Amino acid sequence: MPKSIAARLALGYGLLLAISIAIVCGVFYFGTIGVLDRSVDRKLVVLSARLAAMYLPEDSSRTSAEIAHLLTDRTDSDSEIFLLLGADGRRISGNLSSWPVADSPAGKLLHVNVTREGRVVPARLMIRDLSDGSRLYVGRAMLESDSIRTLVLRSIAYGGGVAIVLMVAGAWLFRRQLEARIGQIRRTAAEIEAGDLSQRIPVASDDEFGKLSRDINRMLDRIEHLMDGVRHVSNAIAHDLRTPLGRVRNKLDGALRQQQTVAAYESAAQSAIADIDDLTRVFDKLLQIAAAESGMRPEYFSDIDLQQIGADIVEMYEATADEQGVLLVQMHGPDLPARGDRNLLGSALASLVDNAIKYAGQGSTVEVSCGQDMAGAWLAVSDNGPGVPASELPKLTQRFYRLDKSRHLPGNGLGLSIVAAIAALHGGSLEVEDAAPGLCVRLRLNH
Incomplete structure (x- = not known):
């Protein structure tokens, strides 16, 4: 057995196709030849029964005349076989020169060789014993059926040969395509193993x-x-x-x-x-x-109320805000259920509120709110302080990044990086916007 899965699949595909072709050819052959044989057999049974019914022991001339008519009516005359033997084995009428021995079973269809008009031919025979001991042979030379059988077998052989060639070609193409797709993955993996983490597997289809x-x-x-x-x-x-x-x-x-x-x-x-x-x-x-x-599986999340988380953080930072001369408020609303880690989301919101109080400045207002839209639920902290230049907004979530004007304040530039990581853990994102005036930071959860 080949070690390559591509070779094994191709071999299995080829064997399955070969078996399918053999079954189809067998069904076609036996169906075609069987139909011809059954058609001949039905005609022989009917015709032999009609001739036997017309036979009179005291006068066989009527049956002999009918046989002579059938042999000369030009309807299948070149393949019909008839023989009427008397009780003593003497030929009364018909076109057979030799026939099966007298002890051949009557009432059954036989496939035998007979001599018809001086020529040995394969034939299907129906033998009937008549009332006075005479015997009636009714048959059909199978030369035409044998020719058809030979033609069918030849067609099956040619068609099967072509099918096998196509099968081998298809299996080879299947293996090549499979190896090519796997080869793309392996080449990309080798380049990544060599240190190029930017490499990606080409995606050429949706299979x-x-x-x-x-x-x-x-x-x-x-x-x-x-x-x-x-x-x-x-x-x-x-x-x-x-x-x-x-x-x-x-x-x-x-x-x-x-x-x-x-x-x-x-x-x-x-x-x-x-x-x-x-x-x-x-x-x-x-x-x-x-x-x-590093990620936390969503099944570890629990049902939480974002409105209540906001209320808890506002209550926690009210005293700090008063000391800094900042008004900390919450936009109240109905309960807002969501799924997530309460401690992490509370820590993220606390970091946002702490930053807002620290950088908004004395006399400013910091507002905590939550809501839900088509994109999902969110927590937001906004202020009306000096804000951040538009060119600096995309850099705020970079680790250790600090604005020049805030370097004299305590901090290390990691707060928003933590919040962004927590948002990503919940399948969401961190949005930083100009509040005109001030800054609005929105922690968005997955819908």
Whole structure:
């Protein structure tokens, strides 16, 4: 048995087609020849019965005259066989020179060779015993039927030969096509294995291979996205975390090199601890992003109320907003049921509210709302603060990205990245829009 699945499928296809051709040819042959034989047999039975009924033991001339008429009426005269034998075995009439022996069974159709008009021919015979011991032979020379049988067999042989050639060609083409489609997948896999994650399997049709290729391409898109994220985080850590680590080292090194008081040492240590705590928070947020992007199966989601999540977050941040001189409000409405992870969505909304309070500025208003449209349910936080330049909006979800005017404020540029990852986990997206004035960030869930 070939090891290649393409070869096995082609072989199986060829064998199945060969069996099908053999069955069709067999049905055609036996159907055609069988119809001819049955037609001849019916005629022989009817004709022999008619002649036997007309026979009179005391006068066979009537039957002999009918036989002579049938042999000269030019209707199948070249193939008809008749023989009337007396009780003593003497030929009374007919056109046979030799015939089956006397003990041949009567009342049955026989396929025998007889001598008709000096020529040995294959024939179908019906033998009937008459009332006075005489015998009547009625038959048909099968030369024409044998010619038809030979023609049918020859046609089957030619047609079968052509079918086998086409079958082999079809199996070969089937194998080539299957190997070509599998080869595309293997070549793409080899290029990806070599490090080119941008390669995708060509999708040329909507058949099973096309659907499989699309599924694999979606998987590759996901892998490339995760790998890009890992690469970006690695680069960000290498560049953005080097500065705070260097600052911690410089502070500690300076404290060791200079002769300072205990209070100065304590101040340097506390400053270093604060910087290390900031680094720890950065790593915690990176872990949050990784956890969200790793995916959670939807069956782990539960029924939640987005309106209630919004109310809880507003209540949590009211005191902070008052301290910052910001008015935090919620657009109230009916319950808005959805499915998702309550803790993750609450964390995402809290991050959006925290950012809005931090960057909107004193005297501004931050509004928390939720709703549903044709695209699905959503949570939104908007403010009427200074907003963000339109050219900067697409960059806000990039990890470690911060606006120049906000670099003096606490933060690390990971908040919106976490929210975007949580939105993607729920099959949705994060939309950042100009609220004119201010900014509107909408966390959209899958419909």
